[in-house]
Amino acid sequence: RGSGVIWLDETNCSGAEPHLGACPARTWGRSDCLHGEDAGAVCAGERGQVCAGVLRCAGRVEVLHLGRWGTVCDDTWAFPAAQVLCRYLGCGQVIAAPPRAHFGPGEGPVWLDGLTCTGEEGALDECSHKGWGVHTCEHREDASAICA
Numbered sequence: 001r002g003s004g005v006i007w008l009d010e011t012n013c014s015g016a017e018p019h020l021g022a023c024p025a026r027t028w029g030r031s032d033c034l035h036g037e038d039a040g041a042v043c044a045g046e047r048g049q050v051c052a053g054v055l056r057c058a059g060r061v062e063v064l065h066l067g068r069w070g071t072v073c074d075d076t077w078a079f080p081a082a083q084v085l086c087r088y089l090g091c092g093q094v095i096a097a098p099p100r101a102h103f104g105p106g107e108g109p110v111w112l113d114g115l116t117c118t119g120e121e122g123a124l125d126e127c128s129h130k131g132w133g134v135h136t137c138e139h140r141e142d143a144s145a146i147c148a
Helices: 079-088
Strands: 058-060 062-065 068-072 094-096 110-112 144-147
Touching: 062 110, 079 094, 079 144
Parallel strands: 068 110
Antiparallel strands: 058 144, 062 068, 094 144
């Protein structure tokens, strides 16, 4: 279950859309749903090493390590790291790098903490960090990104 605003409702995709945000749906942020009805996504494909949520270019940041998806802690999460992620996913410029599980808390391991990027890296794992799986976070501190 997520928390906060439910962004999409009554989404009606044909399957030809480039991302979920291009599907016909109610006005963004207008919903008659409860979080018990939240949809999920499995990230895969050519850029399947990182996922930023069901909207592809906005959501909780998750990374694949050792065959398992996990989250990124928001302790040092900032615009430069979100910039690396947005570019890596082909999602344009970063709009925001919200902290505190803005798109809901994740599950599984917290893979990255202390993530510090210059913004020039090609991928998040090229940024400095405490080490894979080394963290002092809980899922209520999962990082999020909103890209253009």
